[in-house]
Amino acid sequence: MAGKFFHKPGPELAHRVPPGQHLAQGFPVLTYGDTPVVDQANWSLAVTGLAQPKTFTWADMMALPQADFTADFHCVTTWSKLDVTWQGICVTDLMAQLKVDPAAAHVMLHCYGGYTTNLTLADFARPENFLAHTLFGEPLPAEHGGPMRLVVPHLYAWKSAKWINGIEFLANSVAGFWERNGYHQRGEPWAEERYSDR
Numbered sequence: 001m002a003g004k005f006f007h008k009p010g011p012e013l014a015h016r017v018p019p020g021q022h023l024a025q026g027f028p029v030l031t032y033g034d035t036p037v038v039d040q041a042n043w044s045l046a047v048t049g050l051a052q053p054k055t056f057t058w059a060d061m062m063a064l065p066q067a068d069f070t071a072d073f074h075c076v077t078t079w080s081k082l083d084v085t086w087q088g089i090c091v092t093d094l095m096a097q098l099k100v101d102p103a104a105a106h107v108m109l110h111c112y113g114g115y116t117t118n119l120t121l122a123d124f125a126r127p128e129n130f131l132a133h134t135l136f137g138e139p140l141p142a143e144h145g146g147p148m149r150l151v152v153p154h155l156y157a158w159k160s161a162k163w164i165n166g167i168e169f170l171a172n173s174v175a176g177f178w179e180r181n182g183y184h185q186r187g188e189p190w191a192e193e194r195y196s197d198r
């Protein structure tokens with residue numbers, strides 16, 4: 001798809017663009033339904049399921065180590081954006097605050113507005129995954145998931161839950177919103193895991 005909004009990567013970038021993907025101009029917004037309105041003062045993140053229950057406020061998150069991240073972003077609708085720069089909290093630093101039951105092997109991510117998406121615990125608890133509150137040096141805009149979203153760079157971006165407000169630890173895989181609606185349980189872009197594997 002060539003044209004105004006998407007372009008083919010040149011040879012120097014082609015190796016970073018997964019099969020079937022094109023580079024986006026700008027940073028498109030992809031949301032199912034309305035954009036929830038949540039401010040920092042009212043935002044919280046609940047840990048539930050197979051873990052000691054815990055709720056993080058905005059201040060709790062700001063007290064955790066803060067880091068810079070640069071990551072490529074691949075939407076299953078075929079656009080990719082390279083070198084997105086974010087700031088936030090490493091998922092492994094958040095995990096270090098939790099007491100997770102050894103029986104947990106999956107997570108369901110919950111969002112303001114009701115969106116959900118599922119990951120294996122191994123795909124979730126990777127050091128390159130992070131909870132982002134800053135995008136290109138500015139507070140994360142509401143349409144991109146502000147005040148806080150997850151970013152999981154190694155999977156299609158529907159796993160990168162915007163307006164995140166819950167992490168539920170599970171023993172077994174349960175399908176999230178898109179995973180119930182025809183999309184793949186894992187969603188690895190280099191393997192083009194786009195559609196249902198069940």
Ligand SMILES: Nc1nc2c(c(=O)[nH]1)N[C@H]1C(S)=C(S)[C@@H](COP(=O)(O)O)O[C@H]1N2
Nearest residue numbers: 028029030031032075111115144157158162
């Ligand atoms: N809560 C929530 N998170 C979501 C979505 C959504 O609709 N609701 N869309 C997903 C999809 S399909 C993509 S491609 C990315 C888009 O992120 P962006 O709008 O910041 O580009 O968010 C993901 N996270």
Ligand SMILES: [Mo]
Nearest residue numbers: 030075076158
């Ligand atoms: Mo997407």
